[in-house]
Amino acid sequence: MKKRWYDYLWIVELTYMALGFFNILFAWLGMVFFCVPLIISLVWGTKGYCNRYCGRGQLFGLLGGRFGLSRKKDIPKWMKSKWFRYGFLIFFFIMFFQMLWNTYLVFAGVQNLRQAVTLLWTFKLPWHWAYHGTFFSPGVAQFAFGFYSVMLTSTTLGMMTMVLFKPRSWCVYCPMGTMTQLICKAKSGGR
């Protein structure tokens, strides 16, 4: 099948994750990965981002498919159930707002900047080497650390399910995919 420009967006995803190791402020670029799918679903009522432009999904497809890093087994039933998908979306939302709250506290001067990336909402990884100061408030950097934590956590989870199940298993419970599908459902009149 003929390759199109958007079939190479996995390079963008890989570059984004790599940049976070050098300067955490690059994490802000990840806002694009959050805003574009929402805009596409809200304006056009499609999951065009998931269907074509998701670099993360492409990366999993490549690593699990061509590179053979996936067992290619069926995902467990509970993992594709609506309960789990919506539950994970709510959980992700709560953790995201908690991250925003921590950012606010740093902006307000109540809390000091924490130069760490939190993996899987639990493990605090020292990440000070990727922080070289900022012209703005330390809150800007705190958001970057928090946002990169979200991205690294979801990539790690995606990698784990890629290995265990089918390459793009992450797409089944991806909170952004669930949310955009809900938007599309609402826009199409409940289906």
Added chain:
Amino acid sequence: METKTRVKRRAFVRTDDCVACGCCARVCPLSAVQVWRGVYAKVDPERCVGCGKCAKECPASVIEIQEVQG
């Protein structure tokens, strides 16, 4: 006279469980699968030959290849 019935294969999507990721549409060599309004994948019965590529790719395993009377 004996009438021969041709058995065809075709992909069927369990739309209730479909996450509309579009993995199926990406791999379909005949463009027989499309994601309908971001809600679920839809198979064009005229185009689908039941090759099974979509079923193999589907991360939620909601596509089945079934035999249909042609």
